[in-house]
Amino acid sequence: MALSLTVNGERRSLDIEGDTPLLWVLRDELGLKGTKFGCGVGLCGACTVHLNGQPVRSCSTPVESAAGGEVTTIEGLAEDGQLHPLQKAWIAEGVPQCGYCQSGQIMSAAHLLATNPAPARDDIVAAMTGNLCRCGTYSRIIAAVESVAGKSLAYDAQAAGEER
Amino acid sequence: MAMNRRDFLKVSAGASGSLMLSLSLPGCSGIPTGYTEETGEWKPDAWLEITRNDKIHFTLARVEMGQGTYTGLTTLIAEELEVDPEAITPRFAPVAPEYRNPLYKLQLTGGSTSIATSWEPLRTAGASARQMLIMAAADVWQVDAAECSARQGRVVHPNGLDSMRYGQLVELASKQVIRGDIPLKPAREWKYIGKQRGRLDAHAKSTGTAVYGIDVELPGMVYSVVSRPPRYGARVKSFNKSEVLAMPGVLDVFEIERGVAIVADKYWRARKAQDALKAEWDNAEALSLSTGEVFASYRKAADEDRGESERSEGDYENAVEKAGQVFEAEYSQPYLAHSTLEPMNATAWYRDNSIEVWAPTQAPDLGRIAAARVTDLSPGDVTINTTFLGGGFGRRLTQDYIEEAAAVSYRVRKPVKLIWSREEDTQHDLYRPAMLHRMQAGLEGNRLTGWHHQIVGPQLLDWYVRNAAPAQYPWAPKFMYDTLGKVGLLAEGIATPKDMSAIEGAIEYPYNVDNIDIRHTHTDPGVPVTFWRSVGYSHNGFAVETFMDELAYEAGEDPYQFRRKLLAGQPRHLEVLDRAVQLSKWNTPVLEGRGRGLALFKSFGTFVAQVVEAGVENGNIRVYKVACAVDCGQVVNPRIVEDQIEGGIIFGLTAAIYGEITFDEGQPQQSNFHDYQLMRQTELPEVTVDIVQSTEAPTGVGEPGVPPVIPALGNALFALTGKRQRSLPLKADA
Structure with missing residues (x-):
């Protein structure tokens, strides 16, 4: 079927079977390999992307259900050439080990901060518990999110002020 | 192979100015070293490459699966080379004898050995390159090399003011011959070793740009999935080939040693076609026991x-x-299963009497054997490109997924990416x-x-020598592989380690x-x-x-x-x-x-x-x-x-x-x-x-x-x- 999606701000038209999971459309049709395949049934979170501002498991989201929607992937998180504050925190904290789950982790954390800019530790744990990490980077993930929590807005305001 | 610094240097000094620092095994071709005029690249040894534009590449012979070799081993060579580890670009090693793990005589990453076995050789490699660069600068300045020093990618003149970039010196450095001992820096002078630092791969892994096996993309690539028998050791008896072939996008359906392979133009179409597959299995030699x-x-x-x-x-x-x-x-x-978060996968491309494989593997030279085994090629015709690994934990020491991808590409003569589902990864693991x-x-x-x-x-090792033994004897013809495995086991402690x-x-x-x-x-x-x-x-x-x-x-x-x-x-x-x-x-x-x-x-x-x-x-x-x-x-x-x-x-x-x-x-x-x-x-x-x-x-x-x-x-x-x-x-x- 023919359908279109807005992916990382860009409108993309596709001709594809409607039951194809969004994950494989992103990876193989649109060449966005940052989103990962882990389990295929929404159990591990490695494939997490944002669809219309909500985190979804793209491995079990048929592309037809996303038709016309706005999708953000790890590749679309940076703005104006600046990494998302969470990505900077991930690097500063040295979160990734094998790194395979981290795109999904960051997308889950980004949604948390978008809806709750100053989450408490319990909020972070609750929001991140759907994302599995086999290497066990969980404590660094919390530290990285905490380092941004409650500060991102202030940073943005400050950065905006400097630009003016 | 225990290697002390003196043995190591004997090899380098004995090579009469060829600057070959790594241990060469008799009869094995080495990685070319030296200076190349056209490209301006100087390879002082098998690990380092410094260009006249000051780019520094480091060939990483131990794969990165989360454990930190990408950062740790780069730090070792950077410390002695006197450059910031961030200034070095690591790249994954091809298969070559120089890159073998000296403890196993195989190019594999495992046993928590990477830092321990690289500690002396990599620092010596860095120190040797630094010393040659210093000698080159001393020649230019006509001063005593011992009076010069190296700092942040430059050689500094005894006057403490003048300096030359490493890039300016590579051609001259390539002509230097080191005689005698190469002193390593004393611990008190370390700038990077032992210091709290981040990871060199964190940026790529936080932006979705790190390339894992599953991310490899080739022109004209097709996708494959394999249905394996539910019971280990069962064989294909029959399957409904024509019905599966009729499914959208399916290019081929055929038996391989480990099951029934389905090839389609898209991954999801291969998966959907797999749902239509009805296979009968011959369980005569299949595993039949229960846990009790x-x-x-x-x-x-x-x-x-x-x-x-x-x-x-x-x-x-x-x-x-x-x-x-x-x-x-x-x-x-x-x-116990391994459950690496990146499921087993490999991409293979058979063409022109050779095969190239891209895979997240802990043992690329065993991958060569696996690919050779299922094609008409010998291991020397197999090129293995190692990627980042989405977890290893020992699972990727066994090369069954490379074997499958190679078998499928051999049949369809196209670049093939083969991906296991999570269920397949859990149920067809080696535990x-x-x-x-x-x-x-x-x-x-x-x-x-x-x-x-x-x-x-x-x-x-009973389950492992099938590929490991032939890799240790690369001259052996393929028909000897099974024998080699058995001999290796029989001669445990002599031909293979206990x-x-x-x-x-x-x-x-x-x-x-x-x-x-x-x-x-x-x-x-x-x-x-x-x-x-x-x-x-x-x-x-x-x-x-x-x-x-x-x-x-x-x-x-x-x-x-x-x-x-x-x-x-x-x-x-x-x-x-x-x-x-x-x-x-x-x-x-x-x-x-x-x-x-x-x-x-x-x-x-x-x-x-x-x-x-x-x-x-x-x-x-x-x-x-x-x-x-x-x-x-x-x-x-x-x-x-x-x-x-x-x-x-x-x-x-x-x-x-x-x-x-x-x-x-x-x-x-x-x-x-x-x-x-x-x-x-x-x-x-x-x-x-x-x-x-x-x-x-x-x-x-x-x-x-x-x-x-x-x-x-x-x-x-x-x-x-x-x-x-x-x-x-x-x-x-x-």
């Missing part, structure tokens, strides 16, 4: 055969006879073997007088007991097995350190003091034990509903002690705290050490609480993360890691965090409930 029979067969084997003696001291039989009390216990552990342990000890009063440990189960996989950690029993008897009853029920993070230590740690805990209680002693008394003359064991106990506030009361347990275990040369504080909440085991002390010798990157140990703890706790693959009539019963669970963020305990400052040679940290945490948790639950659990996984309601 595995342990029954182990007990029978243990009764009939006391096993080969692996360590014997004093007179155990006599000690037991004399002892006032004899204690016995039997421990067992289940099969950490189920094991049985029979323990016995003699106590006279509160004194431990005898220790007996009978380990019952398979050896891993297989320690079942007994490691048990035979290094560290406690001062006069009479020791450690045996292995070798029995293999036919379930495919392989290396799993911490290998034999993973099961022996549980048996040894749980039984020690039982004996402490029998002797009426504190488990810490009981162990401590038996460790005279073992300062590194004692140090980590004391530190972990102190860190955990062992002597203070625990909160209501919690228990504390202790374990101490050395593995891969690294000493680790852990105290776990745990309880039961809402019918589930809950781990609150883990206090850990580790001595891994000289630390290269403290943050990575901490991360590896903490990651190992979570890996071990996952196994202790959830890990179990069971078989029913030859079929694994678990399939995905709902029934083979991994520990989640909500279950994360508070982990504290205390690293001993040491100047001893560095040892590994990828695996040693795993073994002690399993018995430490069991011991904590015993302290809480008074009920001893002797089989894994541990239960909340035991």
